[in-house]
Amino acid sequence: MLDNKYNINEKEAKWQNFWQEKGIYKFDKNSNKPTYSIDTPPPTVSGELHLGHISGFTQADMMARFRRMQGFNMYYPLGFDNNGLPTELLVEKKKNIRAHTLPREEFTKIALDLVSTYNQNYRDMMVKAGMSCDLSLGYNTIDDKSQKTSQKSFIDLARRGIAYREDKPGPWCCKCRTSVAAAELEDKELDSIFNYLNFRLADGSGTIPIATTRPEFLPACVGIFVNPEDDRYKHLIGKKVKVPLFEENEVEVRADAKVGIDKGTGIVMCCTFGDQTDAEWWKEYHLELKRAIDDGGKMTEIAGKYAGMKSIEARKAIIEDLKDQGYLYKQDPITHAVKVHERCDEPIEFLSKKQWFIQTSTPELKQKWIDLGNELVWHPESMKARYIAWVSILNQDWSISRQRYFGVPFPVWYCNNCGKVKLAEINELPVNPLTTNPTSHCDCGCNEFTAEQDVMDTWATSSVTPQINTNWAEDEQESNAKMPMSMRFCGRDIITTWDLRTIIKSYYHQGCLPWKELLVNGWVMADKGVKFSKSKSNSKVSLTDAIRDYGADVIRYWCANGAYGRDVMFSDTGLKDGYKLLNKVWNASKFVLSFLYDYTPEKPENILPMDKHIMHKFNECFEKTYKFYEKVEMGYAKDEIEKFFWYFCDNYIEIAKNRLYKPEVYGEQAKKSAQWACYNVLLHALQLLSITMPHITEEIYQEYFKQFEKIESIHLCELNKISVEAEQNILANGDIVVDIVGRVRQFKSLNQLSMKTEIEDIEIFCNEIEFVKSCEADIKAVASVKNIKYTTGEFDVKIGKVVEQ
C-alpha cells in the first residue's frame, strides 16, 4: 500500500541511495547489450550549481534514461573539470592567496584539497537532482589519467609538427598574467576618450593629425599608416614622423588598405601591440618590436619617465603631458567595445611570447572542420550554423600555453646547448618536467635541459574527454573500437571552444568524429535576455531550496519544458504544474492500486471495450512519446505522457471505479477486466514517466509492480507498448463514449448540478450504436443515467429529466 501522502524529500533520498547501493546505473563491461556512450561534459568546478547547470544536465539525463530503457548498456560518466585558470582563480579567491607568490607544489596541494571538496558538493547535487550517471566512471581533468591523455595528445601533435612553438603576438591578460585564446574573449562596452594628436614631420614641414584612445602606446609606436586611396595623405607616404613625447623616435608613413579613410583622422599609428591589426602590420612590414607594457600591465623602461606605472595611470599622465606640450588639440568622449578576458573581465593586451600552438586555421583544415561538423548529427539542427560560422572566420591557430601554475604541464624540456625541444616518452607519462629530467640525451649530446614552465590551457585537456573516456592513453585499439562515442551534450556557449576543439583532437588522433550526436541545450533565463547565473545574483530560486521545496522530480519536469535547444524563462508556475502532476500520479496510483490487492497476472478471457480503448489510447501515446525521444525532444515527450495521464484519470478511472467498487452489481468479470487494464496502463505509463520523474515512479513500482515484474528497478525495465489485440476503430469508438459522458457532464455543469445528479433518461444519436451499447453499463454508471435510448444519426446527446431527490 502506498503512503497516504508522498513525502518527497524522504523518498527521493531513499531511492537515490538504493540506486547507488544496487549499482542500477552501472556500466556493465561484460554485457552483450549494445553500448550507448555519453561524453558528459565535466562541469567546471567553481562556486555552486544552479538551475541553469542542472537544466542542461537534466535534459541529457532524460535521453540517457530513455536509451537505458531502450535496452542500451549505458556508459554515462560524471567527470569534473578542475585544472587550469578557472580553478586557479577559484582557489585564489576562496583561500585569499596568489598563485604566483607560492611555490607551485604548495599551491597545487591547496588547490587539489579545495577541488575535492567542491567535487563532492557537485556530485551530491547531481545525485540529488536525479542524474543517472555511473559515478564510478568519474574523472578529474587534473588526475593522472587525464594528464597522461592530455600529454600524450600533445606529444603526438608535437611529433607530427601539428603542435609548434612560436613567438607571436596574441591576446594576453595582465591580471591573470597569462596568454588567452581568442575564443576566451568577450566584448565589453567601456567609456573612453578619442585623443586627437599632432605628430610632427621629421623634415619640419608641418604636422599630421592622428586620433588614439591608447596614447600610452606612444613609446611603442613603430609606424604610421594611411589608406593608399586617401588623396589627403598620399604625399605623406614614405615620410618620417616624430613620435610625440618620444621625439627621438622617428617612424615611417606607409600605405595599407586596412586603414579606414573615414575613421578617426584617417591616419593610424601602429604600436606593438595595440590590437590585432597592429600585430598583422608588424608582421607584414617587418616592423621593430617595442614592448611598452609588461606581463603585469605596467609600463616598461622604454616608456621613460612613465616606466613602472600601470598602463591606465600612464595614459592619464601622458595625456597631461601631451596637453602641456601642445600635441593634443581635441578630445572626444566615446563608448567603444573593448575585448576583455571572460574569466576576469579585464581588458586584454596583445603581447608577444613564445607559445605552443596547434594548427587549426589553414583553409584545408577549416574545410575539414566544416566537413566533420556536417557529418555530426546536431540537436537542434540550427545550432550547426553557429559552428560553421565560427570555423569559417577562424584565422588564428589555437594557443595552448598558459603562463599559470595549476594545470597539466607540457611534457617538454629545451636543450641548454642547442635549444632543441625534448619531448617526454609516452611510457613515462604523466610527467612534470620541473621535477623530472628526460631519460635520454639531446641529439646534440648535451644532457642539460631547461623545463617548460608553462601549463596547458584548460581546453587542451577538456578537448580529450572522449579519449579519456575510451582509454586512448593506455590502449589505442580499445579506444578506436569505442570511437566515436554516441553523444555529447553541452550549452550553446561552448560550441566554439569545447566542441570544435574536441572535434579537432579526435580528428588528429583517431581520424574520426568524437561523437555521433551533439545535443545543444538552451539557457535558463532569469529575465528577458539575462542568463541565469550565480555570479549575477539573479538566481531567484537556489537549486538547494528548489529541491527541498519541490523535489528533484518536479525540477526535472520543469527542465523538460519546451522545444529542445531554446532558451527558457524561469517561472515558478512551471514548478507548480510539475507538483500538480506529481500529486496526481501519487493519488491516482494509490487509488488504482487499492483495487489491485487481489490482482492476478492472468489475462482475463473477456476484456471490456472501454478497457481495450484505454490500452490502445496508451499505445498511441507511447508511439508519439517514443518518437519525440528519438528526435531528442524531451519536452514534447513529457507533454504527451502528461496529457495521457490526466486523460486516464479523468476519463478512464472514473469509468473503471464503478466496476472495481461494486463487482456485485457489475460482475466479477467486469472487475477483472478493469484490473487488467489498470495494471497495464499504470505500469506502462509509470515507465514512460520515469524518464522525467524517476523517484516517485520508482517508489510506486517498488511498492507494487516489482512483485510481478521481477526487474530490480523501474529504470531497468524495457520500454514497450501494452500487448493488446488490434481492433478496428477502437480508438474512434471509445472516443464517442467519452464524448457522450462529456455531454452529460456539460449539461450538469451548465445547469449548476452536482456530477452525481441522476438523469432519468438520455437519447444518443450516432452511427456506432452497436459499440456504444456494449459500453452501456459504463456510461450509465459514470454519467448517473437510468435509461438510454439509441437513434442512428449524426452524433448528438439529448438529456432528459433530472431525477428529483
Added chain:
RNA sequence: GGGAGUUUAGCUCAGUUGGUAGAGUACCUGCCUUACAAGCAGAGGGUCAUAGGUUCGAGUCCUAUAACUCCCACCA
C-alpha cells in the same frame, strides 16, 4: 556591417506535409463526487509583430520592415 534565433490568449509556451487557431496557467461560473479542493465539470478570452506577395485557401511558403536576444566583425 555579416550571420543566427525569437515575436501566437493577461502569463509561460505548443502549432509537423499550407486546410475551421491549441495546452497549461490566470480570470469567471458551478460542483464537498466514497484517490486527489494542490481536485472535478464548464464558460469567456487571440487583427498569429507590421506591410506586401504566391495560392481556391497562409500562423505555416516568399519579400520587405520593426522590436528583442545571441554569435562574429569593427575597436586606430
